[in-house]
Amino acid sequence: MTQGSLLYTDFLAACRAVCGEQFVITDTAEKQIFESEWRGRQKGDALAVVLPASTREVADIVRLCRDANVAIVPQGGNTGLVLGSIPTAPQTAIILSTRRLNRVRQLDSDGNTLIAEAGCTLAAIQQAAAEVNRLFPLSLASEGSCTIGGNLSTNAGGTAVLRYGNTRDLCLGLEVVTANGEILTQLHGLRxxxxxxxxxxxxIGAEGTLGIITAAVLKLYPQPRSRCTALLAVQSAEDALHILRLAGxxxxxxxxxxxxxSRVCTDLVLQHIPGTRAVFAQPYPYQILLEISDFHPSAHTAAVWEDFQQNLIQANLLADGVLATSVAQADAFWKLRESIxxxxxxxxxNLKHDIAVPVSRIPEFIKQTEHLLSSRCPGAQVVCFGHMGDGNLHFNVSTQAVDRQLTPDALNDxxxxxxxxxxxxxFGGSFSAEHGIGAMKRDDMLRYKSETALSLMRAVKQALDPAGMMNPGKIL
Incomplete structure (x- = not known):
């Protein structure tokens, strides 16, 4: 389908009849914010950007796309990291943005559930829960702009997975528009x-390749009565692993x-992020951001923490440590982490690697992989940080200091x-822990997934989306 064709004109007119004139965007300049990957690495070229305001409108648009043989790229906040929410081929797909699907439909504080539409930002859902003294525990650096539909489609993790699980674990039911334009409604919220x-x-985790999530029932929790946030300094990843076991x-x-x-991360933040400052008088190889949330009074939690800290000192595991004594200080600790x-x-x-390895093997993995990298690509700098409690590391690498003239055989990116x-x-791990596959990691799927797993995935895709119109070029 081309822009000059009568079919194109009829298709857009039909979309405008569903959503309204101003919510079908074809102007090149207006489309750019939706077509551009937020880090500027790649730009798509959509036939149009369509913004439906209801599940019924989503279903109507999907049926129009099906009949016109137009592909659909679902998009929430467009904060993804694997090129999953922009088109991979020019002028063959619409971007279906869920930004207007942004209502909290229902909040049940007795049943500890909340029904939110896919375009609700994560921060808005957290705030809605907090207003009735409940907690929605999913927390990400991008929570002000990422949407719950995107979080579910990528099975986002975040900083509280250790206690509450991934987004998959926080969902009780979905409303989905299928590739045929039918509406699957399972918003009962049953446990x-x-x-x-x-x-x-x-x-969940299908990245919009099987259908479009339009709403979800989410689990809520009581608000903890007390929190302890601490920053610990340790000499090695092995010591960090021992502390994790003792903390558990x-x-x-x-x-x-x-x-x-890692120290590299801390140094980068202190150098490039205004308003941050070192917590410890001297640098250490690693720091641990540890948080406890409890339903006991603060005095009880603080006493338990003191006992724990003494155990670490006696075990010679703690090089230094600071317990936040105010919300502002706790926020400062988090700023060091979230600004990396x-x-x-x-x-x-830099090259980002969102990986998972068995928790018990993290120190060994870091040591071996850093050694291999230094020998195969001298000058490469590892920026290692992440959710050690659940085995998810962000093992990022900068190759800017690699001197290609001195070491012409050094590995390329x-x-x-x-x-x-x-x-x-x-190490028996995963090359994608919480960011998804998108278009960026499709080749890794072929290299590391078993043929049996890939065959089953293809069978599911064929059954639910036989025309291949849902987010083509992603995952498979």
């Missing part, structure tokens, strides 16, 4: 429903966050990523 296949799981034994489910931060990606971007181009992902595979 137990053993009536056949759990259909919502087909669409000491705090049980109250252990909410356990983030590993921004600091990396300011420092220059593709070779660096291949080395890291091969190592992940050797």
């Amino acid at each position: 137990k429903d053993n009536t056949g296949y759990d259909l919502k799981q087909w669409f 034994d000491q705090f049980g489910p109250a252990l909410t966050t356990f983030e590993l931060i 990606s921004e600091a990396q971007a300011k420092a220059g181009r 593709e070779g660096v990523s291949r080395l890291i992902h091969d190592q992940v595979h050797v």
Whole structure:
């Protein structure tokens, strides 16, 4: 379909009849914000950007696309990291933005559930829950702009996975528009429903390739009565692993966050992010951001923390440590953690690797992989941080300091990523922990997934989207 064709004109007119004139965008300049990947790495070229305001409108648009043989790229906040929410081929697909699907439809504080439309930002859902003294625990650096539809479509993780699980674990039901334009409604919010296949799981983590999530029932939790946020300094990843085990034994489910931060990360943040400052008088190889959230009074939590800290000192695991004594200080600790990606971007181009390895093997993985990388690509700098408590590391690499004249055989960027992902595979891990596959990691799927797994995925795709119109070029 081309812009000059009568079919194109008729198709757009039909879309405008569904959504309204101003919500079908074809102007090149107006489309750019939707077509551009937020980090500027790639730009798509959509036939149009369509913004429906209801599930019924989404279904109508999907049927129009089906009849006109136009592909659909669903898009929420467009904050993804794997090129999953922009078109891969020019002028063959519309971007279907869920930004106008932004209502909290229902909030049940007794049943601890909330029904939100797909275009609700994560921050808006957190705030709605907080207004009735409830907690929606999913927390990401992009929570002010990412949407719950995107979070579900990528099965986002975040900083509280250790206690509450991924987005998949926080969802009780979905409303989905299928590739045929039919509406699947499962918004009952039941904790137990053993009536056949759990259909919502087909669409969570599918990145819009099987259908379009339009609403979800989400789990809420009571607001914790107390929180302890601490920044610990350690000499090695091995010491961090020992502390993680002791923290799990000491705090049980109250252990909410356990983030590993390498010295390189801290140095980048202090250098590039205004308003940040070093917590410790001297630098250490690693820092741990640890948070406990509990339902006991603050005095009890503080006493338990003091006991834990003394155990670490006696075990010679703690080089230094600071417990936040105010909300402002806790926020400052979190700013050091949440600013790493921004600091990396300011420092220059870097290769991002969102990986998972068994928790018990994290120190060994870091040591071996850093050694391999230094020998195969001298000058490459590893920026390692992430959710150590659940095995998810962001093992990012900057190759700007690699001198190609001195070491012409040094690995190129593709070779660096291949080395890291091969190592992940050797350690029994995953090359994508929480960012998804999108268009960026399709080749990795072929390299690391078994043929049996890929065949089953293709069978599901064929069954639910036989025409291949839902987010083509992503995952498979």
